[in-house]
Amino acid sequence: MVKRRRRKAFKAPTYEEVIERLEALGRVVVDQIMKGEKPYFEIPVRSLANTIWDSRRRILRLGSKKAIRDFFSINESKKFMQTVLMLSLMLRARRENDYPTIRDLYYTGKHTIEYVDHLGRKRTEETWYDQRESNAIIQDIEVMTGILREHMGIMHDAKGKIVGNVIIRSKGYRIDLSRLGSGAYAIPPNPDRLEILEVDAEYVLVVEKDAIFERLNEEEYWRREKCVLITGKGQPDRSTRRMVRRLSEEFGLPIYILTDCDSFGFYIYSVYRSGSISLSYESERLATPDAKFIGVAVTDIYEYKIPKNYIIKATERDLKRAKELLSYPWFSSKAWQKQLKLFLKRKEKIEIEALSGHGFKFLSHRYLPEKISTGKWIE
């Protein structure tokens, strides 16, 4: 068994460090209050306008724009309250060694404030009304502290799966990811808490769709091709992206992404590679700039002569999205411009399953090995 050696060990902050950083944030505010100043937080802005394409590192990054969240300004007052409330909950979880989900945090922090309004009417208000509000506050605290919520021990509904010649250690247990039978290992919400001990693979194949993952796993494609197989089930969550990133960063494995041939598939590839707009502050830890798009490319439809009955007419939404992609700097390579322009011209898309038009084994026995061995990917 050829073992790939780990290049560098990533160091996630320890829980002691997490507690320190969260406390420090609260301390800043209390210091302001003690000096008789109006307390405020300074929060990096998480919007498209403050998202920067870092062409050198080839990732999306958060810009330098910051917003002031002042308790004494009427429009920010509630968010200020929500921020300290969330901060106290996160800190409580760490101090008591609990692992709440983001939904737990939402419910724990949700309560009713009773007050009398300026016209003398009795009224009530919830600290937050839906989970989007509390999730946004969690993201604010992530950008302020520079710590990902996974590292703070906060769980979410993780959906990624991994299988292959990989041995990991989690909570002291050695787990061999090649001995799971027909199943696969569910990537935990915080993959940084597991140790990747050994990897015996030539590359990582990330597939968009769970069904394709199951099919390739069933025929043990990964064993035959000596690769690691991962799926994020559509738009990947943070832990799947983190896992892909670790395999690339720590073991220098080439990453190949396989998605449907449509605008949404292309965007999913870019999320693995460059990061997403809404979570651009996490790109430094989640993005894998070297990830390659293995297919299905627009040109494949014609080069592989996909039968007509597998070809779908692109919708208005597909075309609109493709036009947006065309303008993103992280799609500015010649190869991508060619693909997108062809897509907009032919207005045709296909699913990965369309490759079965040449037989069920076509994908695993010809398409993928051929593309990887001849280097016909897109970056």
Added chain:
Amino acid sequence: MSSVILRSDFKGLSPAEFFYRNREIAGFSNPVRALYQTIRELLENSLDATELYGILPTIEIDIKIDEEHSDRVIITVKDNGIGVPIEHVPYVFGSVFYGSKYDLKQSRGIFGLGIKMAVLYSQLTTGKPIFVRSSTPDSPIVHEEEIMIDISKNMPIIVSQRIFKKRRKEHGTEVRITIEGNWAMAKRRVEEYVRRTAMIAPYAEIRLRGPDLELEFKRSTRILPNPPRLGKPHPYGVDIELLKMLISDCDANMTLKEFLLKKFEGTGERTIATFLRWSKLNGNAKVKKLSIKDLDQLSKAMRGFSKWRRPRPIPLSPLGEKLLKEGVKKILKPEYISAVTRKASSYSGHPFIVEVAIAYGGEIPVVDKPILYRFANKIPLLYDEGVDVARKVVDSIDWGYYKVKFPAPLAVIVHICSTKIPFKGVGKEAVADVPEVEREIANAIKDCARRLRRHISYIEKIHEIKRRKITILKYLPEVTRALNEITGVSEKTIKEKLIAILEKDLKSRGEAKIGKEAKTKSV
């Protein structure tokens, strides 16, 4: 009610007979309107008999349904006015066109035509005489009469008369009249009319008692508006009838020059000389000898000459800003009020003054467009609001500019004083779109609205400060609890510090506002 033209046009018909046949014109068209109109005539007479003579009005209106005839209403109005001398009573109540109708001063129309119409209407519908009990301040007697009108001769009939020795110091007039009327239908309008009268006359005490109604408007001030003084007509307002009237009082030797100088407003030696040169009329002609043709020429020239001085507002009696505010405050109970009395102006030779008040908030109902209260010579105008010039002006104003966002609790009060209100039509319920009047109303409203705007900004800021305080205090417990959990600093310490910061913040904002408010207090 002016009737100069009608009189000459219907010669041969007794005036009483004429009005008897044309009672709709005077507002006696049906039992509802007639009841309203009768109460109106009596109340207005009572106000004129008091306030024009420096007496604080105390007026009682009593309405009863006749026990024997349920369609008859007995109206009694009692005042503390100057009374009617015994020898005048038959004519005041029983003969149409008695009274000095050509006095040029603002009044509601003291014992004018209206009361006689009421007497005629009573006679027509119930056959009953009018009952009068009156006494003048310096008279030792009180007298009571029952009067009817001989319609064909336009002469009073004294049905009965009694005279008493005055036992205590009293003066005033009590009139009781029985008419066919519909109280149930007229009630709301009467109530509104009395309410509005109380608004324009805050110095009056008015009690209204009806079968199912008891209203009392207390006197809220002892200040009376300055009574109008007698004025002379202005050349711009003359016609042949008026010239004839004025000439009939002159002696035989009066020349045209003297006539113009003495009998008119806005004339002077030099102006008259210019006028005579311009009109090529003979200033030395004896006015008594002028023919109808001469008079026609004269009146046309007087109206056409452009250099007369503007009429002075001597004959006008506006309420004044203070009294107007007092009245509006008393009736509408607003949170804010501003009022303005404009300087006198004139249209075609008639002096007029516009007064406006704007009331906002408080007990004023929230409505989609401003509530309008119209008054002409202190008479509330209840009908035909849609065609009134004041409604037109109010609707044309961009209230948003003055920070009023409808629906809003806003009322606009417009009072026009004039020796001749430019009414639209015979109903005398709507003022016509005379450009001069329209401009004055618009300027007055805008003036008030600017002050209202300052008030609203002030209120907005007060509310903003309040909201601010409430917002911070609302989140304070959660913030102190969380910060305590995070840092261990006690909740009490954090809370005290935050409250100190809040108080300092509110104080600095509040003071800035108070500085601005001082300027708006110029009202």
